[in-house]
Amino acid sequence: MTSPHPFAAILGVLIVALTIASGLIWYERRLLALWQDRYGPNRVGPFGLLQVAADMIKIFTKEDWIPPFADKPVFVLAPAIVIVTVLLTFAVLPIAPGIIVSDLNVGLLFFLAMSSLGVYSVVLAGLSSDNKYSLLGGVRAAAQMLSYEVFMGLSLMGVVVLAGSFNLVKIVEAQQKMWFVIPQFLGFILFLIAGIAETRRLPFDLPEAESELVAGYHSEYSGMKFGMFFVGEYLGVTLISALIAILFFGGWLGPFLPPIVWFFIKVLFFISFFVLLRASLPRPRFDQLMSWGWKLMLPLALVNILVTGAVVLAFR
Amino acid sequence: MLSVLRTMWGVFLHTFHHRVTVQYPEERAYLAPRYRGRIVLTRDPDGGERCVGCYLCAAACPVDCIALQATEDENGRRYPEFFRINFSRCIFCGFCEDACPTYAIQLIPDVEMGEYDRQNLVYEKEQLMIDGPGKYPGYNYWKVCGVEIGGKGKGEAEREASDTDLRRLLP
Numbered sequence: 001m002t003s004p005h006p007f008a009a010i011l012g013v014l015i016v017a018l019t020i021a022s023g024l025i026w027y028e029r030r031l032l033a034l035w036q037d038r039y040g041p042n043r044v045g046p047f048g049l050l051q052v053a054a055d056m057i058k059i060f061t062k063e064d065w066i067p068p069f070a071d072k073p074v075f076v077l078a079p080a081i082v083i084v085t086v087l088l089t090f091a092v093l094p095i096a097p098g099i100i101v102s103d104l105n106v107g108l109l110f111f112l113a114m115s116s117l118g119v120y121s122v123v124l125a126g127l128s129s130d131n132k133y134s135l136l137g138g139v140r141a142a143a144q145m146l147s148y149e150v151f152m153g154l155s156l157m158g159v160v161v162l163a164g165s166f167n168l169v170k171i172v173e174a175q176q177k178m179w180f181v182i183p184q185f186l187g188f189i190l191f192l193i194a195g196i197a198e199t200r201r202l203p204f205d206l207p208e209a210e211s212e213l214v215a216g217y218h219s220e221y222s223g224m225k226f227g228m229f230f231v232g233e234y235l236g237v238t239l240i241s242a243l244i245a246i247l248f249f250g251g252w253l254g255p256f257l258p259p260i261v262w263f264f265i266k267v268l269f270f271i272s273f274f275v276l277l278r279a280s281l282p283r284p285r286f287d288q289l290m291s292w293g294w295k296l297m298l299p300l301a302l303v304n305i306l307v308t309g310a311v312v313l314a315f316r
Numbered sequence: 317m318l319s320v321l322r323t324m325w326g327v328f329l330h331t332f333h334h335r336v337t338v339q340y341p342e343e344r345a346y347l348a349p350r351y352r353g354r355i356v357l358t359r360d361p362d363g364g365e366r367c368v369g370c371y372l373c374a375a376a377c378p379v380d381c382i383a384l385q386a387t388e389d390e391n392g393r394r395y396p397e398f399f400r401i402n403f404s405r406c407i408f409c410g411f412c413e414d415a416c417p418t419y420a421i422q423l424i425p426d427v428e429m430g431e432y433d434r435q436n437l438v439y440e441k442e443q444l445m446i447d448g449p450g451k452y453p454g455y456n457y458w459k460v461c462g463v464e465i466g467g468k469g470k471g472e473a474e475r476e477a478s479d480t481d482l483r484r485l486l487p
Contacts, residue, residue: 035330039337280327281320 009101010091017090021234026052028234028275035279056227064223067129074128079218079225082121082232086239089114093242094169096252096259107168108160111243112153115198119145121232122200122207126217137216140286141207144197147293148204152194154301158187158308159247172251181248186304188248190297195244197293199236201274203281206289241270349451351425352410355401357441358422358450365445366420366457369396373412373421381405382412391466393458399444403429404437418457422450 026041026049033040041048066075092107094100104110119141126138160166162183163174171180181188197204208216218229245251245266252259284292338345347353358366369386387397412421431437449455458465460474471478 034335035327037330037333037335037337039335039339276324276328280324 006101009099012099013090013093013095013101014087017087017235017238018231020238021231022052022056024234024237024271025055025230027271028278031272031275032279035276059227060224062223064225067131067220069130070220071128071130074124075220076225078121078125078128079221079228079232080121081124082118083228083235085114085118085121086232086235089239090235092168093239094172094246094251095263099260100169103167103169106166108156108166108171108247112149112156115152116145116149118198118232118236119149121229122217125221125229126207129217129220131220133213133215134217134219137207137209137213137219140209141200141217143286144200144204144206144289144293147290148194148197148297151190151293151297151301152198154298154305155187155190155194156247157305158184161305161308161312168246168251172246172253175250175253179248179250179253184248184304184308186300187308188244190301190304191247192244193297195240196274196277197289199233199240199274201233201237202278203283204289205283206286209283211283237271237274238267241267241274244270347425347427349425351427352408352413352423354403354426354429355406355408355412355421355423355439355444356446356450357399357420357444358446358452359448360456360458361449361454362456363447364393364458365395366418366449367396367399368394368418368420368457370394370417372415372417376411376415378409378411379405379407393465396441399441401439401444402437403439404434419450419452419455420457424450 029051030040030042030048041051044050044054066072089111091101092104092110094103122141122145123138126134126136126141129135159171159180162180163171165171165174174180200207206216208218210216213219218226221229242263245263249266251266252263254262254265257265360366367384369384371384371386374380374382374384381402382400383402384399385397386394388394408423410423413423416422429437458468460476462470462473462476464470
């Protein structure tokens with residue numbers, strides 16, 4: 001069942017998602033400042049909210065430079081991919097009953113597919129820049145995505161087994177009695193870690209790694225192309241937070257308040273959690289990241305599927 | 317793993333800490349009376365210039381930001397013809413204040429000297445001179461020094477014994 005007004009839904013989701021993503025520039029800076037005993041941007045407009053506008057004006061009027069040694073078509077295309085793939089995933093997110101762009105029966109698989117495509121953006125950006133730091137960032141991104149993609153999908157299979165569907169609306173509706181975070185706590189932890197790695201946020205920002213690789217894959221980017229990577233990253237944070245809320249915390253379900261309010265409360269909570277991670281944790285070494293991914297997370301995800309499947313079979 | 321959670325909890329607790337930022341234009345940090353900020357030239361309690369144009373401040377200045385030219389008035393009292401401090405060079409070290417034998421040059425706790433034009437940071441004597449005696453209210457160099465100027469002869473300064481009469485034989 002698709003929304004009765006598809007264009008209104010598309011426009012609404014687009015506007016809300018992009019507004020949240022740009023608002024996160026301000027929100028993250030204020031929150032980081034709070035945890036570092038500072039104020040953060042509080043001068044431009046009420047509570048510094050217009051800082052977003054100032055940043056946008058700045059980034060749009062900056063020189064948009066393409067290095068002469070870069071592979072131009074790929075270089076231009078790369079930042080668009082990250083935005084497109086993330087925004088496409090927003091189409092399958094059930095925000096509240098009836099507010100969904102496309103009620104896809106394989107919504108979860110669609111999300112996994114799109115997040116796998118998103119890595120092309122980073123890899124191609126690193127490759128086309130023809131810069132050793134960018135290339136190192138791109139290589140790291142490829143390896144990180146490969147290893148975290150695998151158990152990201154596997155960690156969600158427990159949820160799929162419990163709900164009996166890949167459809168995100170059905171998954172939310174299956175949580176009427178109990179949020180999936182309780183029976184699927186291990187799956188939740190695994191998906192959280194994979195989600196952080198997927199959005200390339202600290203502590204898993206190895207492709208970017210300012211302290212090692214200048215700015216990693218987007219070292220050579222400037223102006224709005226650089227801005228696209230950032231908006232893409234914030235969109236990714238919003239997306240993963242929304243998915244955590246939908247898959248493990250009952251999506252729009254909650255007492256008293258209207259469903260859409262519950263959904264946004266939950267999303268905001270996980271966005272804040274992402275910022276807290278950035279404020280508190282250091283970046284692991286690259287080989288540590290890989291060995292945790294393959295030697296710890298993957299076996300745990302497999303055990304999770306095995307146990308969940310066995311329990312569901314036993315109580316059928 | 318436990319240390320990761322403990323770190324996150326510790327950082328989260330900072331939500332309830334007070335913030336260390338001083339919101340500058342609205343609230344200002346306290347600057348001690350001896351804070352080394354803008355340089356001023358002070359006057360005697362009776363209103364005359366204290367500076368005697370000895371060049372010691374200019375010599376002490378590590379960045380050579382002080383320029384002056386000494387001259388004398390009709391009473392034989394030395395004073396600077398011009399006195400110029402280039403505050404775009406000044407490092408506010410206070411050596412000039414230490415070097416000054418007459419307490420004329422002093423640093424005060426004022427740091428708000430921002431300018432859009434670099435030329436405006438070159439202060440002339442009119443901008444440097446203040447009306448009061450600064451940190452040494454009672455001090456008047458020309459009243460206590462042994463130098464002879466118009467209106468004050470040898471041995472007439474405060475706490476100064478009158479000249480010895482060399483022709484007297486008494487002990």
